[in-house]
Amino acid sequence: MDASAAVMNYPRRDARDKLSGRTRYTVDRSRPGMLHGAILRAQAAPARIVRLDVSAAEATPGVRAVITGRDAPGLHGIGVADQPLFAIDLIRHQAEPLAAVAADTMEIAKAALAAIRIETEPLPAAVTMEQALRPDAPLVHPDWTSYEVLFEGGGRSGNIAWEATVVRGDAEAAFSRPDVAIVESNFRIGRQNHLAFEPRAVIASYEDGRYHIETSTQVPWTVRNVTARVLQIPASSVRVTVPPVGGGFGLKFDCALEPFAALLARKSGRPVKLVNSRQEEMLTCLCRENAELRIRSAVTGDGEIVGREAVVLMDCGAYGGEQIFLTTMTAHTLLGNYRLGSVKLVSRAIYTHTAPNGAFRACNGVYNTFALERHTDEIAARIGMDPLAFRRRNVLGAGDLGATGQVFEGDALGPMLDRMAAVKASRPSRKAQAGRRLYGQATTVGTWFVFVGPSAATINLHSDGSASVITSGVEIGSGTMVQAVPQIVAAELGLRPEDVIVRAADTDAAGYDVGVGGGRTTVSLGAASRAAAIEVRRKLLAVASQMLQTPAEKLELRDGRIEIAGIRGSGTTIAKVAQRAQELLGPLSGVGAFTNSPVVSQPGCARGHFIEALEIPIFAVHDCEVAVEPETGHVEVLSYTVVQDVGRALNPRAIASQIQGGVAQGLGYALHEEITLDEQGRIRQTNLETYRVPLATDVVPVEIHLHEGAPSRGPLGAKGAGEVPILNVAATVGCAVARAIDRRVEQIPLTPPRVLAMILDKAPAVRLPHIAERWEDNVLPRPARKS
Amino acid sequence: MSISLTINGETHATNRDPLTPLVDVLRDDLALTGAKAVCREGFCGACTVLMDGQPVVSCLLPIASAAGRDIRTVEALSDGGELSPLQKALEQHDVVQCGMCFPGMTVALTSFLASNPNPTREQVKQSLVGNICRCTGYERIIDAVLAHAQAMQGGG
Amino acid sequence: MAEAVAAVEEGATPLAGATWILRSPIRDEKLAGSYVAVSGLAELRAIETGDREIAIGAAVTHASLCAALNGSADCAALVQAAGAAANPAIRNVATIGGNLCAFSFAASDLAPALIALDAQAEIYGVSGPERKPIETFLAARAHLARGWLLTRLLVPRNGRISAHARLPLRKAGDYPVAIVSVSAKRSSDRTLRSVRIAVGSVEPVARRWPALERALEGRSLDPEEAAEAARERVGDFQGRDGVEAPGWYRMQVLPKLVRAAMCGVLAQA
CATH class of the missing domain: 3.10.20.30 (Beta-grasp domain)
Structure with a gap:
């Protein structure tokens, strides 16, 4: 098949209803007899539950079900099963669920919550990672040793939920070389809230002995499996379907309200709707985690990085969740981009008595890239080398070793830097626009990946010449399920994309899927769909070959027809062939599957990693110019330019939309958005007055250049394009601001008060006394690995 | 009552x-x-x-x-199922993503364009200060609005 | 009007645009037991330009104030304040009176603008209407005995030129962390006469900046000099710490806002 047949600016088919307000997201849906659910959440943490009495709630007229931890005994988690559905005995974070009710109206449900009697005893808290790492710190999970470990290999101890390490080469020797400069940088990063417009929402019912969960999620199969786990029921008794999702960004990459609604539905015998209020969303958002980092490099005078060591502390909140997995991604991001002679890295997920964190578009890659690129600028300054020349000299190219010893294929970052340089040379600087403000500019590089994993697809080709694709893919707004997937299938089958129907996710209808996120949708669901289409195509061609008396290899599919190669009008329509096939063989269908294939890392150098090497890396080069108002600390972005590795761009216009949107979200992270915690571990930004995301006046048009041709196992050479645009925004803005104000930028977001404090030298340097001076002292003692 | x-x-x-x-x-x-x-x-x-x-x-x-x-x-x-000219422009420019903000955004822009048929880019942005979009980064919406306004002017 | 005042006397809370009151649950505040809707009262929705003063009904919205008084030389700072507050949809509903009666709202744009313009608040109680200087009203409003209604704001027409400068953390759309409104009598030689400078959002309640007014009185209108004089006196305020900005920051940015407001005044002089 000619790959170019799949390339087009095919518009979204769901835009019409979305624009006219007719799309029914989960929050817009209801069912006959539906009850309204509500959750009682803890006011303060940590605390011991002395008494939880729900009898008054149960006795409230109109209340149909009340549930507590007794109804959901199972624990779930990623890597370690440490999380219950409700707080049982111990409340570990503010807003942790204590009980839930379903009632005829929301007013009754809220009144019932108010009638629940709860008595608690406060416990000593570990709110910050510094507090949690003290030798005498209160344990967030006193029973941590009893938990089921779901993935082997991580270090664990007390409040250290997970520890992953990378040791490659002889870093000790590198750091003791006489000809190196040793550069050390510290960073502290805040939390970021996704602010998906549709809150987490679900409608559940219990019918014929099975649960039907209709929910706003990115991961229907995780919802199915986690619900089964915490309810201790067979996973096959849970069916998950997903209406259009009003924004995810990683927030909905985990099971959320679904088990509560499922339990309430079973207990009440009625459908139950449960929707988070915006305040609940703010208090329980699975934020991009706050983190603290120390990175140290040994660099020769001519710019060779002979050694790098780093300690990264990631706050997972009260439960491990995604951060346990994300310890893996530190190696590939903080120690990505550049050739390193030797490496020592420890990445730790730390339990604190705060709301759990989670996955957010490019996850820790965003702040690791910020830290790495700022550190890179500090190295360049120290050795007196131009920062861009330093990057050009050191970026990973074909045959170079990554952090974990994998061998990279193809040259991407080098040519992309060259392309950015050419773009910049072709247009004037915006410096004049800065006026009397301070001007700064920076170019940065970034490395992210496709979270490949399993996907399945089934395609039915109907006798009217249309096809339907059945997957567990969810349309969260990125457009993949309404653009890339129908484009790929249509190109393979010679149809128009509008003739390809894509079924909404339903775990009863489609095979397993990891979920929509991690830049994997186009790659994994696209590849599974393509494989299914290839099977249909083969069957179709066999029948057409008979009908047209022509060998299959001499037939072409395009524009809804099967033609003898090169002879337009010689063949017949696909519909006619499908009809004939249906008569001869029965309806035509094909199935496809896709999953990751192992990529080799250097044996023995990575421990506790879920992914030791990147199967499909994605690269990005960003550039921006900023103006900083010296009297107020306001940062204005004057220009923003992206060169992004996309493998092959299947829908360039849709990719541009993802880049503009991802950069805007990155600008929010870099400049405005920060979730902070008070001394009791409570989130201070509980609404949109204090949590400030970029508005139309805060963004600029991003100049976009797509870099095609880097190797990819994705369908037709595609890579994920939606996740990576946010990757180096904070890095680029951070480096540009640091140059503008001539200060060390060690924290983001660069809010006006923070920037002004730096300009006035009122901002104390980031100190991390809980990170030991010697790298080895930050690593758990572990038995030698069995060879 | x-x-x-x-x-x-x-x-x-x-x-x-x-x-x-x-x-x-x-x-x-x-x-x-x-x-x-x-x-x-x-x-x-x-x-x-x-x-x-x-x-x-x-x-x-x-x-x-x-x-x-x-x-x-x-x-x-979009009475009767027919999109308004502004909605059509937004559809044709393929600017929608998750779509949750678009109903409000479309209503605000409809009113704004009624009183400002030939706006500048900055005026469109100012008119959207009370409409957050978390997906799109706004600029392509504004491109579509300006193209639409220009088309309406040209068309009389 | 009398009915409305009687209802207020009996404990009802006046309700105008409702944009602040409907957010009570989010502030963890209970709704009042009863409300009396005042937006329908014609006398509260009128704007009358007389020879000596402009009378603005308390139920006039931000948007209608801008539409009615845009270009009015006497109200420049007020129009700028009303036109920049919140966002367009809120400005269409939120009223002048509602804004000034939201006691816990420190970031009101209107309050410093009205102080700078030497406006008066008309309060209608059981004994009839009464006028208070706006600054007095703002300082006392939370403690007034029940049974009053803010009915009108009166801006004198005395040849003042004025300007309003605000600092949101984004470009627009959030509440300003600091505000400076300035007015002065028009003078032929560009000296500052009867200068009034009001500062909002820095402290819980907007107020004048007397030391800076004294320092600038009679001096020539030089924004840079005014900023310098402000820099020397930012200690006159005790900035309030908030989730969005620390107190020191609100004070630190005042010279910049003074300069911007003075530039606005200069443009009209």
Whole structure:
């Protein structure tokens, strides 16, 4: 098949209803007899539950079900099963669920919550990672040793939920070389809230002995499996379907309200709707985690990085969740981009008595890239080398070793830097626009990946010449399920994309899927769909070959027809062939599957990693110019330019939309958005007055250049394009601001008060006394690995 | 006490508390779920409706204050299923993503363009200061709005 | 009007645009037991331009104030304040009176603008209407005995030129962390006469900046000099710490805002 047949600016088919307000997201849906659910959440943490009495709630007229931890005994988690559905005995974070009710109206449900009697005893808290790492710190999970470990290999101890390490080469020797400069940088990063417009929402019912969960999620199969786990029921008794999702960004990459609604539905015998209020969303958002980092490099005078060591502390909140997995991604991001002679890295997920964190578009890659690129600028300054020349000299190219010893294929970052340089040379600087403000500019590089994993697809080709694709893919707004997937299938089958129907996710209808996120949708669901289409195509061609008396290899599919190669009008329509096939063989269908294939890392150098090497890396080069108002600390972005590795761009216009949107979200992270915690571990930004995301006046048009041709196992050479645009925004803005104000930028977001404090030298340097001076002292003692 | 509301040209009587936000009546009682209650405090604009032609946030509008006023929701912009010219422009430029903000955004822009048929880029941005979009980064929406405005001018 | 005042006397809370009151649950505040809607009262929605003063009804919205008084030389700072507050949809509903009666709202744009313009608040109680200087009203409003209604704001027409400068953390759309409104009598030689400078959002309640007014009185209108004089006196304020900005920051940015406001005044002089 000619790959170019799949390339087009095919518009979204769901835009019409979305624009006219007719799309029914989960929050817009209801069912006959539906009850309204509500959750009682803890006011303060940590605390011991002395008494939880729900009898008054149960006795409230109109209340149909009340549930507590007794109804959901199972624990779930990623890597370690440490999380219950409700707080049982111990409340570990503010807003942790204590009980839930379903009632005829929301007013009754809220009144019932108010009638629940709860008595608690406060416990000593570990709110910050510094507090949690003290030798005498209160344990967030006193029973941590009893938990089921779901993935082997991580270090664990007390409040250290997970520890992953990378040791490659002889870093000790590198750091003791006489000809190196040793550069050390510290960073502290805040939390970021996704602010998906549709809150987490679900409608559940219990019918014929099975649960039907209709929910706003990115991961229907995780919802199915986690619900089964915490309810201790067979996973096959849970069916998950997903209406259009009003924004995810990683927030909905985990099971959320679904088990509560499922339990309430079973207990009440009625459908139950449960929707988070915006305040609940703010208090329980699975934020991009706050983190603290120390990175140290040994660099020769001519710019060779002979050694790098780093300690990264990631706050997972009260439960491990995604951060346990994300310890893996530190190696590939903080120690990505550049050739390193030797490496020592420890990445730790730390339990604190705060709301759990989670996955957010490019996850820790965003702040690791910020830290790495700022550190890179500090190295360049120290050795007196131009920062861009330093990057050009050191970026990973074909045959170079990554952090974990994998061998990279193809040259991407080098040519992309060259392309950015050419773009910049072709247009004037915006410096004049800065006026009397301070001007700064920076170019940065970034490395992210496709979270490949399993996907399945089934395609039915109907006798009217249309096809339907059945997957567990969810349309969260990125457009993949309404653009890339129908484009790929249509190109393979010679149809128009509008003739390809894509079924909404339903775990009863489609095979397993990891979920929509991690830049994997186009790659994994696209590849599974393509494989299914290839099977249909083969069957179709066999029948057409008979009908047209022509060998299959001499037939072409395009524009809804099967033609003898090169002879337009010689063949017949696909519909006619499908009809004939249906008569001869029965309806035509094909199935496809896709999953990751192992990529080799250097044996023995990575421990506790879920992914030791990147199967499909994605690269990005960003550039921006900023103006900083010296009297107020306001940062204005004057220009923003992206060169992004996309493998092959299947829908360039849709990719541009993802880049503009991802950069805007990155600008929010870099400049405005920060979730902070008070001394009791409570989130201070509980609404949109204090949590400030970029508005139309805060963004600029991003100049976009797509870099095609880097190797990819994705369908037709595609890579994920939606996740990576946010990757180096904070890095680029951070480096540009640091140059503008001539200060060390060690924290983001660069809010006006923070920037002004730096300009006035009122901002104390980031100190991390809980990170030991010697790298080895930050690593758990572990038995030698069995060879 | 019954309150009479005029929504999209139809009269509806409701017995809800006079302080009930209009958005709840639209969504829960009238199945007009185009208006989204995203922040419930007037910052996001996803629940924007027109009151006597002016955009207002229906999450902070008590039904008592809406009584006797002409309320138009996003559903009225594409009456009979035909998208308005502005909506068509947004569809053709392929600027929609998750879509949750677009009903409010479309309502706000419709009113803005009625009084500013030939706006500058900056004026369009200022008109959207009360409409948050978390997906798109705005600029391509503004491109579409400007192209639409220009087309309408050209077309007379 | 009398009915409304009687209802207020009996404990009802006046309700105008409702944009602040409907957010009570989010502030963890209980709704009042009863409300009296005042937006329908014609006398509260009128704007009357007389020879000596402009009378603005308390139920006039931000948007209608801008539409009615745009270009009015006497109200420049007020129009700028009303036109920049919140966002367009809120400005269409939120009223002048509602804004000034939201006691816990420190970031009101209107309050410093009205102080700078030497406006008066008309309060209607059981004994009839009464006028208070706006600054007095703002300082006392939370403690007034029940049973009053803010009915009108009165801006004198005395040849003042004025300007309003605000600092949101984004470009627009959030509440300003600091505000400076300035007015002065028009003079032929560009000296500052009867200068009034009001500062909002820095402290819980907007107020004048007397030391800076004294320092600038009679001096020539030089924004840079005014900023310098402000820099020396930012210690006159005790900035309030908030989730969005620390107190020191609100004070630190005042010279910049003074300069911007003075530039606005200069443009009209």
